[in-house]
Every structure is written in structure tokens, then in C-alpha cells.
Amino acid sequence: EAGVAQSPRYKIIEKRQSVAFWCNPISGHATLYWYQQILGQGPKLLIQFQNNGVVDDSQLPKDRFSAERLKGVDSTLKIQPAKLEDSAVYLCASSLEAGANYEQYFGPGTRLTVT
């Protein structure tokens, strides 16, 4: 079974530039998550999708971050404009359904450096 795919793996941009990350979840997984992991911290949930609808985006900085999952499969996370403090690893995860008893499978992450 193929895992969660993410691209790019690494990205370096200057502050105030825009960037987008892509995630392809495990086939058949209805729930998709985007996490931000700053160096030295644990992952922090940014947004959760159930199919193509948003379940939780309470911790997403909506003035600069946006995410979509238009067809309920792939998802993109965008930052516009980026700030220095956005430097982090952005993790995508998916699960069969949203309940806690469904394991979340994580992708390799995209490491973003904002200079």
C-alpha cells in the first residue's frame, strides 16, 4: 500500500514570497490533516478535512494560510506571504475516517525555510 505522498520535500523562499505544498493521501482515506512542526516542538494541527469539507481549522492562521481539498483526495496548503516564523516542517497525514480509533498515517513532510 502506498503511503502519504508530499511534495516538494524541501523549499527555501524569501519572506513575503508565496509557497504551496501538495499532499496525496492514502487511497480511500476520507480524512486529511495538515500539521506544522517547528524545530524542537511537536506537530501542531493546522487543518483537518473530511472528504472535501473542513472539519477543524481553528489553528490555521487564515490571514496568510489557506488549504483546499477540492475533490476530496489531494490537498494543497498555501502560505502567502510567508514570514520568518513559518520556517517549519509541514506534515500531511491521512486516516480512513475521523474518529480517534482510526490511525493517522503521516507523510515525509516538506521542510520550509524562510529567509
Added chain:
Amino acid sequence: AQSVSQHNHHVILSEAASLELGCNYSYGGTVNLFWYVQYPGQHLQLLLKYFSGDPLVKGIKGFEAEFIKSKFSFNLRKPSVQWSDTAEYFCAVKIHDMRFGAGTRLTVKP
């Protein structure tokens, strides 16, 4: 607000030593508890989880964790570590969303 605390930032052990990594959470209601591991260069993966029932939970690779409700703790243990256990370990709590601790880096010296 729920939070998760992991007591140790970096633990260094020799092979065959016993391991215990602390995890405490702050929430008074029913919780779902997890330990995740990230081996060098690999993805985060689930080690074990607790939802209800027996508070002693066994996971993969000989790991176990004990849920102590009165102490709001979910400590991870392994009786004898191996060099291959070198990794970062994250405790997580799920109520409405998943909250992770800051992680503990484990280094096992051969």
C-alpha cells in the same frame, strides 16, 4: 485547553538499559492517548494507543505504556533498549483534535 508535557528533551542510554519516557496531559475528561515514533529519516509512525480498558497497553517492538488516570500520565516503557530504538518519541492526546508533546529524543549507544 488540553496540553501535553514530555519531561525529557533528550535521553541517552546504553543498549540493554531500561527506558521510561514521561508524558503528562492536562484534561479532566475522557482522553485517547498515543505514542508516535520518528526514526531518523523516516515518517512519524504509531507505536501504541490507549482508548479504554486495560491501562497497560502493548505496542510494536516491545514498547508498552501505562495509563494512570489519577496522575494524568501515559508513560512509555521498554525493559531493554536496542541501538535501533534511537529515534524521537512523541506523546499525543486526542479529544477534539490531536495535540502532541514536544518530543523526546532517545539516543541508544551501542
